[in-house]
Amino acid sequence: MAEEPQGDAAQDGDSAHGHSHRHRDQVVARLARIEGHVRSIREMVLASRDCPEVLTQIAAVRAALQSAGKVILEDHFESCIVSAVERGDHATATEEFKQAFSKLAH
Template sequence: MTENQEHKHDHEHKHRKQIVNRLARIEGHLRATKEMTAAGRDCSEILLQIAAVQKALDNAAKLLLKDHLESCVVKAIHNGNEEQVLSALNKALDNYIR
């Protein structure tokens, strides 16, 4: 079993499609920012674009966290394995928020 298969959820997430779409837009925005940098555009313009990418990533993360709380955590409480899910969430939050 691959690592990807081990961590696959057996339930649907309400916001998954929105998150995937946001990440695709962020990917395009980041690519454009990279091209601006390679083309020698003004540093202040590039910094503004990097800030926009960071804000977009933060918003995608916020939506993912909301999705996780509404589905994974609720399901874990119903199934009695909330300690495992909360431990994983705490680890993820510790890595995300430094």
């Protein structure tokens, strides 16, 4: 499987997960930025930067993670949840949505 950001990722996604994610490459790029942001916060702490500054950056990373999570949830909604509704499987659709949403909403 060639699961790189550049390529036919959606098809690969199908094989592993049963559906594709429209914004997968965007999510991967966001997560890469978040990873770099966490690294830079670690460097701030090592450099004994001011605590409120460090806390501001931690809050920014938490917001960025929540934002990436929202994109994942939207993709999830657009793919498996909508598919379940289209199949007439409303119970599964509702359960899928509730499960995914509950992960994000705290």
